Amino acid sequence: MVRALLTTLIASVVCAVLSCWLVLIGWSLMGDAVAHAVLPGVVLAYVVGAPFALGAVVFGFLAVGLIGVVRDTSRVKEDAAIGIVFTTLFALGLVLISVTPSQTDLNHIIFGNLLGVSWPELTQVMVLGAVVLAVLVLKSRDFTLYAFDRTHAHAIGLRPRLLGAVLLGLLALTAVVALQAVGVVLVVAMLIIPGATAYLLTDRFGRMLVLAPVVSASCAVIGLYASYYLDTAPGGTVVLAQGAAFTVVYLASPRHGLLGTRWAARRRRLRRERAGA
Template sequence: MSAVITVLTEPFSYGFMTNAFLVATAASLVCALLSCWLVLIGWSLLGDAISHAVLPGVVLAHMLGLPFTLGALVFGMASVALIGVVRDTSRVKGDAAIGVVFTAFFAAGLILKSRNPANTDLNSIIFGNVLGISPVDRAMVLSLAAVVTAVLLAKRRDLTLFAFDRTHAHAIGLRPARINALLLVLLALTTIVALQVVGVILVVAMLIIPGSTAHLLTDRMGTMLLVAPAIATGSTVIGLYIAYWTNASSAGWIIVCQSLAFGAAYLGSPRHGIIPRMMRRRRESRGSLG
């Protein structure tokens, strides 16, 4: 019993691990909430685009000695605005606008990074390093997570109606264009929060896997908003424990745990899982033969 207690409590004897649990849990919670709407609307990969578009802001912030989160925030919002401008003022469709903007921003970030000799800290942003987050970045991440979570919960009904039926949303007085813009802004802020935990490479996983897993387990939006954060935060805590005791990548283990949860839902979800569906088909075939 004492060994179990040691396993559970020892990581919290270090300040950097306490910070990691706090920041990673907050990030996974807000990503999971937003992922429920992203999966339903079909915006899952937009988070990946924004995460790459913030790279030049991160590099410039590093060169100027500013918090990474500040640079990511400026360029994240700029990329969202530019995607909207290109999409709305030209014949270019939304997916093409996303591709043009995020690749241009990311390429500019690579150029800046190649000219920056001190790139160790930049690698931590690209691949994630929640164990080394600074107090300033921690405060900004937690503040952004709190703001996004509050807005998502306050606007959950409007966002849900927008996701399922934009025509009806417009008919009852909602403005889909404003909700669309709000979601884009929230996505940019959430992406910046997740960057501190898993980096540019894996941020899309935190914005896709929790909502997709919950979507396999339930058909009710209200239940999804409970299941997705539970899966995400549980995977984060387990992943951080495993990373600590195996001296491995915390970002990698967080995403692996979320992926295992998705795999379990994909195979065993009572209604939509592969195995239950196969069993139902067998019973139906036997019943038809009988």
């Protein structure tokens, strides 16, 4: 449980910070694609004895490259290209798992094995998480400008294509971090829900970078302990906690929640009626 808690907290915080940029850029579907496309890379890395991160990064960039090729050389639009590439690579990963002899259950890559995380795996999660957070913090201003105005970023001497490539590399590394906690299937939830939740709570990006990890870490602790007492799957319960948090914010956020906006609209209508009377 101690290793599971540490792994979940690290994965939650790293995914939450990165998710702020993914939500702003509009890369939710790209995050889904990369998270699923890294599966064959992770399996092949296991087969040859290489670090999981190396295989994940290679196949993450391969997926992005293939999406670009299909989009630019055919009539297929980007969303369809993303769907074709990531489902094909994910299926390749499933096939590789089915034919790869292993003393361990490689299905844990798909569904996660939070309670089976070893100390070496936790060390890998800590190292990769530290690398991702360090790059995000050091280049946060550049990434933020890239998210809001790529033309201005290019005008002041930044290289938008390089920044995009770095973000995609960090996305692949983050997917490896989250694999240990929730598996490939639920990685995309950890990469999108915290940022979307924080986006409904504030209009300031700096506050998003604080709120998203706080919400995500809180859901990690609540979900893990709930799974212990309810005897449910830890990774799935953590993601359910994040989904529940988003639902509450979606309904009750003071400025952007469904109930809050309707209440504000009702108050404005009543004011206009009183002014007209």
